[in-house]
Amino acid sequence: MEAAVEIVAEECPAYDILAPAAQAAPVVLASPHSGRDYRPEFLKASRLPLQTLRKSEDCYIDELFDAAPQLGVPLLRAHFPRAFVDPNREPFELDPAMFADALPDYVNTTSPRIGAGLGTIARLVTNGEEIYGEKLSFAQASAWIERNHRPYHAALAGLIMRTRARFGTCLLVDCHSMPSIGGPMDRDAGRQRVDFVLGDCHGTSCNPSLVSAAEAALADMGYNVTRNIPYAGGYTTRHYGRPTEGVHALQIEINRALYLDEDSLERRPYFRQLARHMGKLTAAIIEATSLLRS
Numbered sequence: 001m002e003a004a005v006e007i008v009a010e011e012c013p014a015y016d017i018l019a020p021a022a023q024a025a026p027v028v029l030a031s032p033h034s035g036r037d038y039r040p041e042f043l044k045a046s047r048l049p050l051q052t053l054r055k056s057e058d059c060y061i062d063e064l065f066d067a068a069p070q071l072g073v074p075l076l077r078a079h080f081p082r083a084f085v086d087p088n089r090e091p092f093e094l095d096p097a098m099f100a101d102a103l104p105d106y107v108n109t110t111s112p113r114i115g116a117g118l119g120t121i122a123r124l125v126t127n128g129e130e131i132y133g134e135k136l137s138f139a140q141a142s143a144w145i146e147r148n149h150r151p152y153h154a155a156l157a158g159l160i161m162r163t164r165a166r167f168g169t170c171l172l173v174d175c176h177s178m179p180s181i182g183g184p185m186d187r188d189a190g191r192q193r194v195d196f197v198l199g200d201c202h203g204t205s206c207n208p209s210l211v212s213a214a215e216a217a218l219a220d221m222g223y224n225v226t227r228n229i230p231y232a233g234g235y236t237t238r239h240y241g242r243p244t245e246g247v248h249a250l251q252i253e254i255n256r257a258l259y260l261d262e263d264s265l266e267r268r269p270y271f272r273q274l275a276r277h278m279g280k281l282t283a284a285i286i287e288a289t290s291l292l293r294s
Helices: 040-045 050-056 138-147 149-167 207-221 235-240 269-289
Strands: 016-020 027-031 075-078 168-176 196-199 226-227 247-255
Touching: 016 149, 027 149, 040 207, 075 149, 138 149, 149 235, 168 235, 168 269, 196 207, 207 226, 207 247, 207 269, 226 247, 235 247
Parallel strands: 027 075, 027 168, 168 247, 196 226
Antiparallel strands: 016 075, 196 247
């Protein structure tokens, strides 16, 4: 059975946390792009049908990692979809061409993500289609960000802070999926991708031993893995990954073709096996964090 896609009221919570009865390890998992609660306000503003908007989701990533609470670590899940507000961007990373009015000086209008059409409020979906038929107002975008991006990151920062306070360190694992072939705006456009990409911002966001442990666990399960190409880590990895302060951040990208029909978004039969493997990966990462506390 497919997970429900909901058209929900604007007051819908931005996130939830699958929490263990008691946290047993200094690990926090996050799924920022698997949200599938679509606000009427967003659907009204978009020129695209729902199924096309859903192509930007990291579909079911939250389900693939939902063994986290049984393993003693929390999983934070965004409810809002990435095409609406992207929590893996700065709070205000916006394309001025999308807006009818001038943007405040504090808005980042020049990042490479904006050039690709993928700011905090995206201009494009994954296949390159324009989301909006008319220009937005900054007040509208600001309200969307305040109701979604802000509370999601407040929850994530709280989980990290409490974990570090209890264990003396924290590893954030930011969980994503990627199209099986590089898209038109990607550096690897048209090329087939590996099974997994591990991003540690080229060695700056995470202790190398943790990345190596994740890579070894995936290789032992038969997957091909690369580091940092084409995804080295987004805003979340860069912002929170500060190993000298005891916080490590690792981004994991899973090739969607392993578990998903990329056109219909229906799960493939391998989905359950992959979910079991992601439980094993999480366990291996948890075990590896013992090195940080020894």
